[in-house]
């Protein structure tokens with residue numbers, strides 16, 4: 001791995017938090033990050049960037065390489081990715097930015113910055129097996145259309161999710 | 176008779192019932208048997224936000240359930256199909272499979288690596304094929320100019336969809352629309368994402384994306400948009416009201432799910448079989464051009 005590619009930035013060799021970079025790269029999915037040469041093809045192919053230019057996958061990759069841990073994990077923009085995978089499709093270096101974003105979101109969630117919507121969905125999966133609640137009104141609606149009753153249960157999902165610790169993640173406080 | 180485990184996902188059976196209705200009707204009419212599995216849960220797609228590991232475990236659990244029944248999976252949601260299929264690829268690695276199976280043993284399951292997962296449209300395209308679909312058409316829909324929206328998860332990632340369509344110039348949905356007798360309409364914003372997966376935490380950019388495509392379709396005088404994903408459907412159909420409130424009044428764009436279009440072509444009842452009455456945007460224009468009087 002060639003770390004000299006940061007030579008043009010200030011404090012390039014380690015950056016503010018070298019362990020952050022290592023923690024990200026420990027994930028198999030994130031390994032290609034060092035092949036990134038900041039060409040910007042990912043940002044050009046990102047629909048969220050198209051309507052919200054503040055969101056830039058290219059800059060995000062750069063910030064991770066610089067080790068800007070707090071800056072990245074506290075950034076609400078990492079949660080705006082719409083999972084389209086345009087970034088990895090367009091990347092000439094096969095950097096898997098979508099996967100890297102998930103690694104970053106996992107780290108941010110552990111640090112207490114998860115948006116309530118995702119925490120809530122996980123809670124529902126553990127109860128109903130689905131990311132949503134299921135009530136009598138829905139059952140009635142389905143019956144009226146001659147659709148079979150929904151049968152999913154949450155027990156198995158709950159045991160597997162609990163094994164990962166994701167059941168303990170708390171949502172960030174909304175302003 | 177082809178037999179599949181029907182993977183409904185979370186959103187379709189709770190919020191997009193017309194998709195489920197039309198899919199079941201079309202599959203029955205084409206001789207595709209769908210088996211409902213009580214054991215299926217969320218595929219893990221949204222769980223990866225909090226924990227990649229939790230997402231993988233949920234995907235593997237669902238694969239193991241289908242495999243135990245000896246069934247391949249037919250998914251209505253492209254994101255579920257992609258999530259599950261991508262996990263089958265990852266689980267080819269023996270080390271990973273051993274690690275995941277250690278966790279699955281907690282709930283009495285094991286995944287051996289035999290499950291195959293495809294989305295409804297892909298099964299229709301590959302198993303039935305445009306030619307046989309054309310042979311089953313009973314209603315003339317040639318007056319309809321319809322724009323295809325593939326949806327990101329129907330084309331990406333490469334590792335899952337290599338060989339099934341070209342993400343830079345996709346054709347399969349065009350062909351499926353043509354096979355149903357309607358005319359696929361070319362338009363500039365075809366690749367644009369619906370923003371649906373960011374909507375729950377950040378609605379603003381998503382609505383801007385929806386607006387962009389709708390305005391393109393209005394400019395092209397499309398009779399409607401055809402989608403193959405319940406989330407795209409919720410964004411383009413369900414959120415049209417929000418787009419109009421936020422960005423100003425504009426003409427309504429009818430949105431159909433592909434099996435609704437195919438069901439119409441095959442002679443299905445618009446309400447009982449295909450749930451067209453459950454659309455947030457009135458579909459009268461489509462029905463008139465399909466030679467059907469508007470329902471009361």
Ligand code: SF4
Nearest residue numbers: 036038039040042091
């Ligand atoms: S497209 Fe790839 S190489 Fe180019 S900036 Fe994005 S991640 Fe880096």
Ligand code: SF4
Nearest residue numbers: 046081082084085087
């Ligand atoms: S996956 Fe996320 S970051 Fe990548 S292009 Fe799509 S919205 Fe942008």
